[in-house]
Amino acid sequence: MKIGIFIKQVPDTETKIKLKDDKSGIIADGIKYVVNPYDEYAIEEAIKLKEKLSCEAVVVSFGPARSLDALRTALAMGADRAIHIKEDNYQHVDIFWVTKMLAKIAQDEKFDIIFMGKQAIDDDCAKTVQYVATFLGLPHVNAITKFEYLDSKVKVQREIEGGAKEVIEITIPCVVGATKGLNEPRYATLPNIMKAKKKELKELKLSDLGFDFNKLKEQGHVEIMAYNLPPVKQKGKIIQGEPQEVVGKLVELLQNEAKVL
C-alpha cells in the first residue's frame, strides 16, 4: 500500500488581493502563502491511514520555489518523502497539464490511494480530483467528510445538494478529495518539523516528467485576457429609528426600492 498526497500552496485567506497598476496581474509582494486549507484535511487523513497501515505516504506539489514550504509542512505532519515539480513560471501551465504531471507521478509511484483537497482556494476550479482520477482510469469521490479503509475498497461519505448525504464505496486504487469536517488536521510539532528536515525532498523539472514548458504554454487550454476587481458596492443606508419603525422601513424598502419581496 502506498499513499499519495497532492497539495498546493495558495495565498492565505486573509490576503487582500491587489492588482498591478497595468492590471497585468496581481501584486505578489507581501502575500503570505499557506498549504491550501482543504489539502490540510487531505494530509491529515492520509497520515492517519499511513499510521494505521504502517505504509509509505508521499506528498507531491507543483509550483515555484516557495512550494517547498508547503511540502515541508506536510512532511512535518508525517509524510515520508516529498516530490516538488518545480516551475517558476507556473502561471503559464494550465491546471489540465498540472494534472497530467500528477497523474504521471501517480503512475510511476504506483499510488494506491491519492488524497487531495477538494479544491484550491485560489482558483476554486475543483477539477483536479476528477482530472487525475479520470486520466488514471480510477474511481474518485470528491468532498468527503468520512473515510474508512476496507482492505480492497474505501467507504466514504459526503454531503450533496440540499443537505442530503451519500455513502459511497470505491475500489482501490482510487482518488479522494477532502473537505472540512473530515478530520482535525494536526499541528506540526517542533520535533516533527526538525525530523522533516532529514526527509527526502526530490525536485523534478517538467522535462524530467517528459513535458516541454514551451509546448505546454502553446498548448494551453486557457488564456487570461484580463484581471478585474469585483464591482464596488454603492454605499448602502443605515436605517435609523426605534425597532418597530426600523423594521417597517426595511420591509418597505425591500418591497418598493430593492423590489426583492
Next chain:
Amino acid sequence: MGNEILIYAEFDEKGVKKSTLELVKKGAELAQKLNCELNAIAIGSDASQKAGMLSKYKLNKVYVVEGNFETHNVLVYTDILVKFFDQNMPKIFLGSANFWCKDLFACVAAKLDCDVLTECLDLWLSDDGAFCARRPMYAGKLLIDIKSKNSKIQIALVRPNVLDPAKEEAGANFQIIKKDINVSGNNKLKILEIIPSKSTRPDLTEAQFIVSGGRGVGAAENFKIIEELADVLKGAVGASRAAVDAGFIDQSAQIGQTGKVVNPILYIACGISGAIQHLAGMRTSKIIVAVNKDPDAPIFQVTDYGIVADLFIIVPLLTSRLKEVLK
C-alpha cells in the same frame, strides 16, 4: 465538430430547474451569434416526460437518454455522455455549477482530453470567435476574463443565480430525439446509501433568500429565530464560520471562503461581523441586509441596508412584519 450548443438539462419538483433556464437564455444568445442549434440533453428514468417540459422554451431538440441508470453515479453518467459525444459532438456543452455537474463535467472533460471552465459568471464570444468566460479567483476578490483555446469542444459550468433565466417562448420546430446508449458495467463505484436531508429548506447554493447567523447569535438554541425568519421568506439558513466553530450550527450551513458560495437575491446577516472570508461567500448577493449591534462591523461596508441594533429585538420583529406583508 458539431453545429450545436448542448445544455445538460436538470429538473426539480417544480419542473425545469431555474439554473437550466439560465443556461437556455445564455445558450440562445450564443447560438444566434454562431448561427447554430440550441439543444439539450436529458438523462434518466423519466427523461422523456421531463424533456417535454422543455418544449415551452426556445430549443431545437432535446436528446433523451432514457433508462434506469444509477443516479448519483458519476462514472455511469460520464460513460453515457462520452458515448453520446462519440456519436454527436457539440460545439459547446453547458451545465450549471452545482455539486453534481461539477463532478460529472470534470470527468467528461478529462475523458475527452479537454478542459472545463468552472464557476463561470458570464460567457461570450470574442470578435475572433473564441469562447470566453469570466470567472472568480481568490474567492471572488478578483474576476478574470479567460479565452478558451486548443479545444475541440468548449465545456463550461455557469454559477446558478447569476444569469437571467429564459422566459417561456416556444421554438418553432421542437423535437424530442431518443438516443440508445449502451452503458458499460461498472464495478469501481457503488452508491451504498443516500441519506435524505432532514431539512425541507432550499439548498444554500441555489437559494433565492438566505438568512445567516453569526457569533452574535450566541447559542445553538438561539438559531431558532434565524430559522423562523428564513422560513417566512421560504429561504435557507446560513452561518458564518464563527457560528459553526462555536458549535451553534452544522458546518453544512457555513458560508464563506472555506464554506459555501451563495448568490441569493436577498441575504440577511444577523450578528455577523463581516470578516473578509465570509464576504467572499456572499458578496455577490443582490441585496444585502445586516443587523449588528456594532456600528463599526465591516459587514456594513457591503450592505444595501444596515440596522445597528440588537438582533434579538430586530429579527423577531422582522419575522412578524414579513408574515403580515407576505401573506
